[in-house]
Amino acid sequence: GEDVEQSLFLSVREGDSSVINCTYTDSSSTYLYWYKQEPGAGLQLLTYIFSNMDMKQDQRLTVLLNKKDKHLSLRIADTQTGDSAIYFCAEILDQAGTALIFGKGTTLSVSS
Amino acid sequence: DTEVTQTPKHLVMGMTNKKSLKCEQHMGHRAMYWYKQKAKKPPELMFVYSYEKLSINESVPSRFSPECPNSSLLNLHLHALQPEDSALYLCASSQGGKMTSRTRPGELFFGEGSRLTVL
Numbered sequence A: 001g002e003d004v005e006q007s008l009f010l011s012v013r014e015g016d017s018s019v020i021n022c023t024y025t026d027s028s029s030t031y032l033y034w035y036k037q038e039p040g041a042g043l044q045l046l047t048y049i050f051s052n053m054d055m056k057q058d059q060r061l062t063v064l065l066n067k068k069d070k071h072l073s074l075r076i077a078d079t080q081t082g083d084s085a086i087y088f089c090a091e092i093l094d095q096a097g098t099a100l101i102f103g104k105g106t107t108l109s110v111s112s
Numbered sequence B: 001d002t003e004v005t006q007t008p009k010h011l012v013m014g015m016t017n018k019k020s021l022k023c024e025q026h027m028g029h030r031a032m033y034w035y036k037q038k039a040k041k042p043p044e045l046m047f048v049y050s051y052e053k054l055s056i057n058e059s060v061p062s063r064f065s066p067e068c069p070n071s072s073l074l075n076l077h078l079h080a081l082q083p084e085d086s087a088l089y090l091c092a093s094s095q096g097g098k099m100t101s102r103t104r105p106g107e108l109f110f111g112e113g114s115r116l117t118v119l
Helices: none
Strands: A009-013 A018-023 A031-037 A043-050 A055-058 A061-066 A071-076 A085-092 A100-102 A106-111 B004-007 B010-013 B018-025 B031-037 B044-050 B053-057 B064-070 B073-079 B087-094 B114-118
Touching (some): A009 A018, A018 A085, A018 A106, A031 A061, A031 A071, B004 B087, B044 B064, B044 B073, B073 B087
Parallel strands (some): A009 A106
Antiparallel strands (some): A018 A071, A031 A043, A061 A071, B004 B018, B064 B073
């Protein structure tokens, strides 16, 4: 299938903002997601955005959606060392909304 | 209980062995998934079960055989695997069914995975 693209690495200092970008494939995607995977663990849903929204804020997380360019971003304010993980954007694979396709993942490294 | 439990956590097997990975959830979810994840790569969808019926098979080789005995359990039977099948196998579940305003679509609950090594 087509790839959901992400930059592979991001390194920031504690307290800075992090911005992770994603380009998705299907302009008809109704929902887009950000998942987090800590070392040795499964994935955990961080946040999602409905396609009729441009922005969604959830505490330190801000999701921006540009449907025209099929571009999704995740901003983490006041990044902490505990935010170090791999971040995957994802879109729904099928019309029934039962399966997700994940981007390549961005490894976020936060230094103190 | 919001957990998806996978066993075993680690499995080492030879190419002639037959083994199984197991997954269990008690959240009343009706969709269950197997994903395969290689190091530094995203999870790749293998199978989706919806209401205990196989709904998606992403062209997975027949040496992987999924089974959904009931709505809480999902197995992955392994036979005659190759070394390149070594990976982290992740099970996930979701509410399943049609998306409604009350469901949170795309929210998959993942287990911690079974790390498989094929010698």
